[in-house]
Amino acid sequence: MDTTIKQSLKEIVGEENFTDSLIDLIAYSRDSSEHGHRPDAALWPANTEQISAIMKLANLQKFPIVPRGAGTSLAGLAVPEQGGIILDLGRMDKIIDVNIKDRLVVVQPGVVYADLDRALAPYGFFFPPDPASGAVCTLGGNVATNAGGIKGAKYGTTKDYVLALEVVLPDGRILHTGSKCMKSVSGYDLTKLLVGSEGTLGVVTEITFKINPKPPLISTAMATFETMEDAGRAVNQIMYSGILPSALEVVDQQTLIAINQNTDLGLPEVEALLVAETDGYTKDETEFQMEKIIEIFNKNNAGSVKHADEKEMAEALWTARKSSYGVLARINNNLIVEDLAVPISKVPDMLQAISDIARKHDVKMPTVGHAGDGNLHPVICFDGTDPQEVKRVEEASTELFEKVIELGGTLTGEHGIGLAKIPFMGLEHDEISMDIMRSIKRLFDPNNILNPGKMGLEE
Amino acid sequence: MEGKYEFEKKFRDQVLRCSSCGFCRAVCPVFGLTKRPAFNARGKMLILKEVMDGNIELGDELIETLFQCTTCASCSEQCPSGVQPPEIIKQVRKDMVHRGTCHPAFEGMNQILQEHTNIYAEDEPEDFERERNKKAEYVFFIGCVGSYREDEATMATLDILDHLRADYALIDEVCCSGALEDVGFEINERLAEKNVELILGTGAKAVITGCPYCSRTFNNRPQYQELKDAGMEIIHISEFLKDFDFGVSTDKVVTYHDPCDLGQHCGIYEEPRETIRKIAPNFVEMRNNRANALCCGAGGGVRGAFAKNSIAMARRRLEEVEEVDAEVVLTECNSCVHNLNNARLRAQKFKIFTTTQFLNQLLKEAE
Numbered sequence: 001m002d003t004t005i006k007q008s009l010k011e012i013v014g015e016e017n018f019t020d021s022l023i024d025l026i027a028y029s030r031d032s033s034e035h036g037h038r039p040d041a042a043l044w045p046a047n048t049e050q051i052s053a054i055m056k057l058a059n060l061q062k063f064p065i066v067p068r069g070a071g072t073s074l075a076g077l078a079v080p081e082q083g084g085i086i087l088d089l090g091r092m093d094k095i096i097d098v099n100i101k102d103r104l105v106v107v108q109p110g111v112v113y114a115d116l117d118r119a120l121a122p123y124g125f126f127f128p129p130d131p132a133s134g135a136v137c138t139l140g141g142n143v144a145t146n147a148g149g150i151k152g153a154k155y156g157t158t159k160d161y162v163l164a165l166e167v168v169l170p171d172g173r174i175l176h177t178g179s180k181c182m183k184s185v186s187g188y189d190l191t192k193l194l195v196g197s198e199g200t201l202g203v204v205t206e207i208t209f210k211i212n213p214k215p216p217l218i219s220t221a222m223a224t225f226e227t228m229e230d231a232g233r234a235v236n237q238i239m240y241s242g243i244l245p246s247a248l249e250v251v252d253q254q255t256l257i258a259i260n261q262n263t264d265l266g267l268p269e270v271e272a273l274l275v276a277e278t279d280g281y282t283k284d285e286t287e288f289q290m291e292k293i294i295e296i297f298n299k300n301n302a303g304s305v306k307h308a309d310e311k312e313m314a315e316a317l318w319t320a321r322k323s324s325y326g327v328l329a330r331i332n333n334n335l336i337v338e339d340l341a342v343p344i345s346k347v348p349d350m351l352q353a354i355s356d357i358a359r360k361h362d363v364k365m366p367t368v369g370h371a372g373d374g375n376l377h378p379v380i381c382f383d384g385t386d387p388q389e390v391k392r393v394e395e396a397s398t399e400l401f402e403k404v405i406e407l408g409g410t411l412t413g414e415h416g417i418g419l420a421k422i423p424f425m426g427l428e429h430d431e432i433s434m435d436i437m438r439s440i441k442r443l444f445d446p447n448n449i450l451n452p453g454k455m456g457l458e459e
Numbered sequence: 460m461e462g463k464y465e466f467e468k469k470f471r472d473q474v475l476r477c478s479s480c481g482f483c484r485a486v487c488p489v490f491g492l493t494k495r496p497a498f499n500a501r502g503k504m505l506i507l508k509e510v511m512d513g514n515i516e517l518g519d520e521l522i523e524t525l526f527q528c529t530t531c532a533s534c535s536e537q538c539p540s541g542v543q544p545p546e547i548i549k550q551v552r553k554d555m556v557h558r559g560t561c562h563p564a565f566e567g568m569n570q571i572l573q574e575h576t577n578i579y580a581e582d583e584p585e586d587f588e589r590e591r592n593k594k595a596e597y598v599f600f601i602g603c604v605g606s607y608r609e610d611e612a613t614m615a616t617l618d619i620l621d622h623l624r625a626d627y628a629l630i631d632e633v634c635c636s637g638a639l640e641d642v643g644f645e646i647n648e649r650l651a652e653k654n655v656e657l658i659l660g661t662g663a664k665a666v667i668t669g670c671p672y673c674s675r676t677f678n679n680r681p682q683y684q685e686l687k688d689a690g691m692e693i694i695h696i697s698e699f700l701k702d703f704d705f706g707v708s709t710d711k712v713v714t715y716h717d718p719c720d721l722g723q724h725c726g727i728y729e730e731p732r733e734t735i736r737k738i739a740p741n742f743v744e745m746r747n748n749r750a751n752a753l754c755c756g757a758g759g760g761v762r763g764a765f766a767k768n769s770i771a772m773a774r775r776r777l778e779e780v781e782e783v784d785a786e787v788v789l790t791e792c793n794s795c796v797h798n799l800n801n802a803r804l805r806a807q808k809f810k811i812f813t814t815t816q817f818l819n820q821l822l823k824e825a826e
Binding site (some may be wrong): 028030091326330385 | 472475476478479480481482484485494495496497499501502505506509515520521523524539540541
């Protein structure tokens with residue numbers, strides 16, 4: 001990159017907020033996916049005006065800008081695939097306003113999910129999506145990926161909470177979308193268009209979120225199922241029983257075996273284990289819901305059913321689900337946390353297909369997931385230094401996503417397309433849909449400077 | 460695959476196993492302060508992967524990150540993949556020193572311990588008004604910080620031992636030199652031999668250390684194996700004190716800072732709390748405590764090499780003291796006390812002591 005451009009960038013953000021040191025270029029070359037590419041430099045901007053000036057320069061000189069939060073993307077969203085400048089928004093981390101009367105918060109993009117949660121707790125409120133990386137991921141990143149989490153079935157995902165955005169466009173103009181009202185149908189919904197746009201349309205510099213009161217009580221139950229079919233039927237019946245669990249998670253047999261091989265937890269190696277949680281304001285309320293769920297578990301031949309009606313007792317029931325990532329992450333050198341979603345009724349079919357595909361390609365693909373909303377995470381554990389195994393993983397992935405689409409599912413429930421899912425975009429989106437997406441990209445970013453190379457938008 | 464550096468031989472699998480999830484961002488004190496991903500454990504592992512791939516050398520431009528780690532091991536605690544970054548980083552530092560790449564402050568520390576008996580190059584030890592090198596049941600080993608920087612805390616500990624009528628001896632101790640292992644060098648054999656000889660000379664059955672790091676060094680380093688072979692128990696003062704009742708207490712709101720060397724590295728979380736709860740019924744925990752405690756910023760050579768960031772890290776820890784409105788912060792490591800006190804702002808009215816120092820005050824007030 002031209003030294004005069006670097007000099008101009010230093011003038012915008014200040015010398016100390018510019019870096020092209022080797023250590024930073026390497027640290028910014030990757031996110032939590034298997035993709036990597038070094039940027040030419042990185043910036044720590046302090047405010048919207050600086051970002052606007054940076055974008056103007058980038059648009060004029062035509063160099064890529066890649067916005068970045070905590071870099072926890074599992075699909076390569078934050079990797080500077082074509083070099084350019086990393087815009088690290090992590091230092092724009094102020095909670096600007098906690099407005100309980102209007103039930104909203106205004107935050108900068110670098111606020112960490114857990115910090116917002118902590119700030120809301122004293123008021124009895126929360127921002128529900130609850131991504132697994134909540135201790136570190138930033139809210140700007142949540143917006144860019146439309147992050148979901150464990151509470152999706154009842155509380156939805158990030159998009160259900162974004163009321164308004166301040167966004168710097170690729171030409172440097174500052175766009176304000178949405179409103180602070182709970183309801184608004186005023187004009188095109190630019191807010192929803194930007195949520196989940198993976199940093200390809202604009203740089204989010206301020207977010208207004210709707211927040212929810214947090215029900216103080218929970219009830220938890222865990223059940224084992226000898227067959228996936230029984231577990232799947234149970235999930236289905238729960239989801240149309242009229243009860244809306246605050247979490248309904250599935251752990252498959254491969255995961256249970258992996259946990260047992262690597263810990264002394266001694267879990268039952270059944271085909272599926274389900275964990276359900278209900279929440280509410282009174283014990284009667286949480287238990288009324290949970291009794292129905294347990295009834296459905298039993299009706300579907302659950303082996304052992306364990307029930308904890310208090311928060312303190314629930315921990316043990318979550319052990320299998322919550323220890324899964326830690327165990328799977330240790331199995332081999334490389335780890336791809338896949339992400340797909342199918343209609344709720346297709347969860348058992350999808351789990352069966354995952355198991356078959358893994359066996360066929362001799363690949364380890366233990367699976368956990370948010371059964372209640374049809375979002376599953378096959379976790380591919382492999383050795384990236386073994387080219388044969390890498391090839392098998394690629395073949396298995398292709399077959400996996402073909403099956404997802406066949407079942408009426410979608411390529412990603414909450415991780416995004418990024419770089420990882422580009423090869424599969426054509427499976428889900430036809431030419432018309434791709435054409436409209438590309439037109440939108442051109443409208444916002446005619447010079448293709450913002451997070452280029454992502455989402456399969458380049459022809 | 461055989462690497463060119465020792466760290467590759469020992470830790471290649473671990474470095475590869477880092478899945479770059481970034482969960483270490485939540486706990487790394489250096490990252491928390493700087494918000495610079497290159498300083499986080501994930502950043503360091505990515506850099507080491509590039510070294511292993513032969514893309515870059517362990518050169519000078521890596522000093523700023525690889526030598527800026529307090530080795531607090533909070534990241535190890537958090538890591539879903541079971542990677543232990545401080546162990547890797549300590550070996551990497553040795554590899555760097557081996558090829559002539561080192562931070563001058565670390566080099567200075569090794570140099571000082573070649574020529575002197577302690578990390579401060581002070582040749583006149585504090586007297587502490589106790590007979591040295593006598594026969595006794597216990598040896599009380601003070602450590603450098605307690606001897607030369609936090610001597611009041613040491614005096615208080617000795618007063619407590621006297622109050623308990625413990626039969627102990629001080630020795631003409633020299634630096635345990637364990638910290639050299641953290642900053643790219645090896646334990647100084649000459650110093651270790653002298654300590655071993657003096658400790659054994661007292662005929663004691665146990666060593667009580669004032670410094671958690673010294674206790675770790677004596678317990679884990681082969682240079683001090685002779686102590687264990689002689690059947691000696693090595694404990695930190697907090698482990699010794701937990702069995703006593705002191706009959707004094709305070710109404711003040713007291714909190715406790717877990718030193719990394721005692722907590723993360725030795726798993727000693729409850730013993731200090733047992734003692735503190737006895738003397739301070741109004742005990743409160745800080746937001747980050749036990750295995751999640753936030754490091755004071757002094758360890759791993761960071762105080763010497765990156766002083767400004769070290770103090771700023773301590774300030775972040777003290778913000779957590781303010782959150783719980785504590786009037787007194789107790790800890791079990793002189794180095795933590797030293798760094799936290801240096802970082803305390805005038806507007807922050809709470810006091811920072813070692814537990815023994817505070818306990819001794821209460822005993823004196825009760826007299």
